[in-house]
Amino acid sequence: MSDSALAPTARHVLPTLGPGARRLVLLVALALGWELYARWLGNSLLLPTFLETLAALWENLRNGELPERVRASLAILLSGYAIGIVLAALLTALAVLNRWGESLLGLLTAMFNPLPAIALLPVALLWFGIGGSSLIFVTVHSVLWPLALACHAGFRAVPATLRMAGRNIGLTGPAYIVHLLIPAALPSILSGLRLGWAFAWRTLIAAEMVFGASASEGGLGWFIFTNRSQLETANVFAGLLTVILIGLAVETFVFATLNRFTVQRWGQEA
Template identity: 55%
Template sequence: MSDAARARPANFPRLAGFLASEAALAFWRKAAILVLLAVAWQAAAVWAARPILLPSFTQTMAALVDGILNEGLLRSSWASISVLLKGYAIAVAMALVFVSLAVANGFVREALKTLISMFNPLPAIAILPLAMLWFGLGEASLLFVLVHAVLWPFALATLGGFDSVPETQRLVGRNYGLRGPSYVALILIPAALPSIIYGLKIGWAFAWRTLIAAELVFGVSSRQGGLGWFIFRNRNELFTDKVFAGLVLVIIIGLLVESVIFRALEAATVRRWGMQR
């Protein structure tokens, strides 16, 4: 056995310990930031002494617990997330198909670039009235605006990632006889994975905020009140603490997706392979 082979098992626990310590350090940094924000919020609310405008952090947390226990806030959140996942999956699949075709055909490539330039700057919430006119008041309208919110930024990031793949790797794939879907799946996607994951993160953020904004307008996801509708309804009833509780839950879900799901995806792929720090 070579010296490198003998050294690899010995170095692996050290590397794992280093990664664990880095993750723990990042966790405690985020926790400290959140604590400081909570303290500042509480101090500002106490100083203002106007809970109808700015409830305190403790009041908001009490409203959040009450909403979870007595008002089905988690059920409302899942109603929103389930619709988001459907739209997100449809948009990602469509974008991968479009970008793969663009790689193989110059006309499709220019058409896709033109569509991205046209529709990527267009806020998804701006087409909500059209979606309601075409699909009615329900899940189909939400899916339409969600697909629009995710499709273009993800396609842009993925196309940029494919364009950045070194020519050497492209030649290796062609020398092995890879063409079409196999060339995209085995050469382009692995090499462009950092850009693809970045596009997934941007698409998620756009989809989440678009969904909440859309629910603030008409609020029904699969015949259930979504998280945005919970915020809107309590705003109309002047339950400001519950409005803030809904907003806090929106932030918590966003943090969990970013810090748990996407971080785990990056750790299992691009970080593990040394493609990203």
């Protein structure tokens, strides 16, 4: 039988679902796999079931513990993320407008991008002490370099003809960057923002697990660490699940929306 004769049958067997529906099906399958494996393992100290984790999540939401930890983490994360974006924009603009700036950006990224942000935590503690400032410092480091690299790579990929067209209509300096380079390089910029967010989020959680400022001020990482110390494994997994859910929410409602209303609408993505 020919492939063309089998194609309609395959299409009927595998229903066509939208991206959101496919993601939901996969999430349900992963949760079911977690539940079945945890029940087969039969040791809640090592791996609580998905339902036990949901119960712990609900309890910590109800008593206000988890919302306060999330608020503390997101406040630090957003501060560090915003500062990182501003610094990356300044460095990239300097690299675009000046050869010395380009050399500076290349040198700094070669030096600091391979350096894990968590490795700077002892230095941050010496400079800023125990508190949110140290966490913001390492968060900025985790955002700055991948975002600057992505933006610069996007700018360099702008076609020469488009650059010449911008010059011919009188675009120079900051106007050249804002009105020509940024729209043309937007796919790379959004990729850099995604990477920066992911790096910042995981760096912050790891840093909070090393120290959380104090038991009353710590964020999600501190919540996970303290519950691990008390062998409250269901709470640990509730904290980890919260980290995952926040990441999914940001990707779905922030970056996917930005991509849909810019890159896809402007025809820059297939």
